[in-house]
Amino acid sequence: MRLAFMGTPDFAVPALHALHAAGHEIAVVYSQPPRPAGRGQAVRAQPVHRAAEVLGIPVRTPTRLRADHAEHAFFRDLRLDAAVVAAYGLILPKAMLRAPRLGCLNIHASLLPRWRGAAPIQSAILAGDAESGVTIMQMDEGLDTGAMLLSDRIALTAETTATSLHDGLAAMGARLIVAALDDSGDDPGIVAVPQPAEGATYAARLTREDGRIDWTRDAAAIDRQVRALTPWPGAFTTLDGTVLKIGATAPAERRAGIAPGCAQDDRLTIACGTGALRILRLQRPGRAMMDAEAFLRGQAITAGTRLGS
Structure with missing residues (x-):
């Protein structure tokens, strides 16, 4: 499939590599702009940006998307089959959500509808949840409210840390997004299931x-x-x-x-x-x-x- 990949932090890198290894044509990668990082505060490209450059994929780093009509037109003209979004950090406007033939798929690090929002990994541990997981979701205009395509789960223990859960869910998300795209098409076996109205919780951005x-x-x-x-x-x-x-x-x-x-x-x-x-x-x-x-x-x-x- 012809794809765009939209992600920023380390969590998204395994999915980018998995899609590339699976033979999908990744036309472009979107990532947040380079920012100062580390003790020296040198300007550094984001992890997904750096990974895309190694793979030879062009990268775009807009600072905002909502009113950037030129970017909307560029995205539409890519004539994508789908866009894959993983912890990108910018809200996609309706014009971009609807541009790909199969829409935009999100790799979300929770068992939706629990822990919609910015910090699902940390929130699951803080709340003492017995399990967490990854949900592949068909994106809509809401905050992580789209229909669910695939999910898998992982048990949380008294030894689970944000780092260990992050790494486990990143690998899980990479596997699931490849499976979701392999089963997409005119007669897919995966059925989109609307999220239940009850049980929704929100993971606010951490400070x-x-x-x-x-x-x-x-x-x-x-x-x-x-x-x-x-x-x-x-x-x-x-x-x-x-x-x-x-x-x-x-x-x-x-x-x-x-x-x-x-x-x-x-x-x-x-x-x-x-x-x-x-x-x-x-x-x-x-x-x-x-x-x-x-x-x-x-x-x-x-x-x-x-x-x-």
Whole structure:
């Protein structure tokens, strides 16, 4: 099929490679514009942009699409069979949604209608969901409201992190989109199923403040926060006014008489509202993430030390 691929972050790269390897003609790739990144803030092309250049596919990087009628015309004139969208980050206007013969298919990292929106991977972990997955969706003008074509699921455990779930769902999405396009045509075997009205939830865009740890919460909820928000935006607390990113924790026994947010011992075991957590990995400002043992060699934490405001 003759396709356009529209994606920006690492999540979308496996799907681009899978479609290319399957022999589809990818006429163009759309990605968000290059932006400053890294400690030096050098301007850098987005992951999908870089992957497309390696594959020799032309790349377009408009900053907006809604009122860009020249871009709408360019897209229409490509005479596409379909467009594949994966975490692109820009809303497609009606003119572009309707341009391809088979419309636009979205690779969404959740089991729709649960976790429509910007941060489905993190939201599933934060909520303590038992499973997550990928849905291939026929796009419409709503926010992730289109009919569902294919889906698959993956179990979430107490060890699941945003990174591990991201990588698993990216690979799953690549497999599913190839299957969906292989079965598209005049008499496809895949049936588009409208999303049910009930059960819809929304995954709002994350901010840095979402990472602030409230030690009065349940230990299991804080652990999910750490696993969901590492590496970005990062779960964090403070120690004597210094921000510490928390990279990994483990459940521990709660000692009586210790206030939430206080260390129970000299091994970074922190009392929570219910239960306790031992901090396993953490990061000082301007430093790399390190094991708790290495941190404690440079800064002793004694019982009673308070974290957080």
